[in-house]
Amino acid sequence: MNRTVIDLQYEIKDSCIIIKKYIGNGRRVSIPEQFDGIPVIQIDKFAFAEHRQLKEVQLPATVKRLGAHAFYNCRSLKKVCFGDQLTDIGDGAFKNCYELNTLQLNGNQKKMRGMKYILSEFDSEIEVVLKENRLLFPSYVFDYQENTMARTIHQDILGAGFSYRNTVFADGIDYHEYDSLFYKVEADSIQQSVRLAWYRLCTPYQLSQKAKEIYETFIMEHITEMIDYLLNQEDWEGIRKLMDWELIRQTDLPNILELAQKKQKIQAVSMLMEYQSRFGMAEEKLFEL
Numbered sequence: 001m002n003r004t005v006i007d008l009q010y011e012i013k014d015s016c017i018i019i020k021k022y023i024g025n026g027r028r029v030s031i032p033e034q035f036d037g038i039p040v041i042q043i044d045k046f047a048f049a050e051h052r053q054l055k056e057v058q059l060p061a062t063v064k065r066l067g068a069h070a071f072y073n074c075r076s077l078k079k080v081c082f083g084d085q086l087t088d089i090g091d092g093a094f095k096n097c098y099e100l101n102t103l104q105l106n107g108n109q110k111k112m113r114g115m116k117y118i119l120s121e122f123d124s125e126i127e128v129v130l131k132e133n134r135l136l137f138p139s140y141v142f143d144y145q146e147n148t149m150a151r152t153i154h155q156d157i158l159g160a161g162f163s164y165r166n167t168v169f170a171d172g173i174d175y176h177e178y179d180s181l182f183y184k185v186e187a188d189s190i191q192q193s194v195r196l197a198w199y200r201l202c203t204p205y206q207l208s209q210k211a212k213e214i215y216e217t218f219i220m221e222h223i224t225e226m227i228d229y230l231l232n233q234e235d236w237e238g239i240r241k242l243m244d245w246e247l248i249r250q251t252d253l254p255n256i257l258e259l260a261q262k263k264q265k266i267q268a269v270s271m272l273m274e275y276q277s278r279f280g281m282a283e284e285k286l287f288e289l
Helices: 113-120 161-165 175-180 182-188 190-202 209-221 223-233 236-244 250-262 266-277
Strands: 003-005 008-013 016-022 028-030 038-043 056-058 079-083 102-106 126-129 134-137 141-147 152-158
Touching: 102 113, 113 126, 113 161, 134 161, 134 190, 175 209, 182 190, 182 209, 190 209, 190 223, 190 236, 209 223, 223 236, 223 250, 223 266, 236 266, 250 266
Parallel strands: 016 038, 028 056, 056 079, 079 102, 102 126
Antiparallel strands: 003 008, 008 016, 126 134, 141 152
């Protein structure tokens, strides 16, 4: 017999709760860990299917299983949070969730079975948020070339994302291998490379000194793209970090100031002009605030 609480239909089986169906219309849903002291351990098949308004879902740490097509056709879903007990995920659990771009693991990143599975289901760019750090997994595509004479089809993988996903294992992430792949994404996309390097420097979990220097050098060489990203995010703290880390070179300041002025980011212009004064530079241009 199904019961209903906070727009969730559920059943009790073997002293555990199975979420059978979501009947609400919220954009953000947070599922409790228990009802009346009974733990929620499973999201049933098709439980959230076709909820196209849903943008974010917080699964409780107690959930171990997602049924097949649990979030099928949730086309606005952007973020999923889950715990390290999630190990059993049915086929097509996130099928047609085209907007999903953030996965957050609320638990021990030595238990990555659920994360590995979900990542393998997506070839688009996706962010992974962990307790210790934040990572970017680039996009990739399969390209099929037909050899008519030999009657064979050859498969190529375009993009660094497939290799990056192979650094994730059920018992954790191989960070040395993750960082060693940077040259691949650098060849594919400067924008993705800038963000990947930035995430690693901001949350340097298991980051070697060699990898740190590679990321720093890359950001210095692409400081305009880095600043452009931070300006669009209005991440003033990030700009301050670049200054404190001395990754903004004196020769790059005029172009960066012009970019901030063009985007009308007054706070950033003020910060950059203050930074410029450290070098005792004469202002060659008048920036109207």
